[in-house]
Amino acid sequence: xxxxxxLTSVLAVxxxxxxxxxxxxxxxxxxxxxxxxxxxxxxxxVLVVAPDDRTDVPDWGGETVDGATIDSAEIDGVVxxxxxxxxxxPCRKEAPLLEEVYQEYLDRITFLGVNVRDSAPTARTFEEExxxxxxxxxxxxxxxxxxxxxxxxxxxxVPTTLVLDAQGRVAARVSGLLPSAQTLADLIDAxxxxxxxxxxxx
Numbered sequence: 001x002x003x004x005x006x007l008t009s010v011l012a013v014x015x016x017x018x019x020x021x022x023x024x025x026x027x028x029x030x031x032x033x034x035x036x037x038x039x040x041x042x043x044x045x046v047l048v049v050a051p052d053d054r055t056d057v058p059d060w061g062g063e064t065v066d067g068a069t070i071d072s073a074e075i076d077g078v079v080x081x082x083x084x085x086x087x088x089x090p091c092r093k094e095a096p097l098l099e100e101v102y103q104e105y106l107d108r109i110t111f112l113g114v115n116v117r118d119s120a121p122t123a124r125t126f127e128e129e130x131x132x133x134x135x136x137x138x139x140x141x142x143x144x145x146x147x148x149x150x151x152x153x154x155x156x157x158v159p160t161t162l163v164l165d166a167q168g169r170v171a172a173r174v175s176g177l178l179p180s181a182q183t184l185a186d187l188i189d190a191x192x193x194x195x196x197x198x199x200x201x202x
Contacts, residue, residue, distance in 0.1 A: 046183065047173045049153065051194065054169035060148035062137040065123045070112065070137055072148075072168060078109040078191050079164040080184070081145070084136075085117035086126040090177035091159045095130035097181040098161075102134045104181075105188055112137060114145045116158060163187045166195050 061071040072079075082098055084091040102111045113136030115123045120138050127136070139145045149162065153170040161184060163172040171194075172187040 045175055046179075046187070047153065047175070048187070048190075049169075049171055049173075051165070051171075054165065054167075054171060055152050057151075057164075057168055057170065058148045060145045062139055062142055062144050064112075064135040064137050065115070065120050065127065066135055067120075068135065070135075075110050075168075077166055078188065078195065079162075079168070080105075080109060080111045080188065081114055081149075081162045081164065082112070083114045083116055083146070083158050083160045083162075085115055085158060086122050087117070088158055092126075092130065094159055094178045095126075095132055097178050097184070099130070099132055099134075100181045101184045101188070104185065106134075108192065109188060114139050116140065116143075116146060163191055165191050 057072075059072050061069065061073075063069055080101075084095075086092075098111075098113075105111065111134040113123075113132070113134060115136045115138050117140055118126070118138070119140070123136055123138060126132070137145055149170065153162070153173055157175045159177060161174040161178060162170055163184075165171040171191050174184065174187075178184055
């Protein structure tokens with residue numbers, strides 16, 4: 001299934017990798033809770049999860065800004081999920097970086113935003129202002145996506161970006177503002193290489 005702009009599979013990287021990231025807007029509820037309207041620095045790390053350490057994630061989905069319905073069970077291949085909301089300064093700062101990566105990989109992976117606070121009209125205004133072409137799930141009411149990922153690798157800061165492998169498991173997490181477009185591209189390339197290696201076999 002292609003979500004307004006496609007995506008294909010896989011990420012391979014051994015455990016560890018810690019990169020300094022700029023400040024994020026943390027949330028008290030594990031993914032994107034309110035924090036009195038203030039912003040706190042994220043943990044500033046990139047977490048890479050080795051294939052043997054990844055765990056299954058419940059199905060997730062919801063309605064997008066454009067009114068489409070997303071069901072993770074219908075998505076094939078590697079997925080990038082970016083948790084955000086319009087009033088978060090780091091989210092605004094990294095929007096061009098995410099769009100740059102999306103344009104580079106749009107024929108190979110699925111790229112989705114997960115808006116954790118706004119209404120669809122507010123999210124759409126943000127997309128128009130920053131030229132965001134990929135779609136976002138409005139997760140404000142149901143918190144379906146946030147709940148699905150709040151277990152083994154909770155995206156505790158907003159923005160948070162997850163890279164999922166072809167099995168839908170968390171392969172990497174950037175907690176806070178992306179250091180660069182290249183950082184995310186490297187994580188995606190690793191997962192894609194992992195998948196391609198599995199496809200080719202011995």
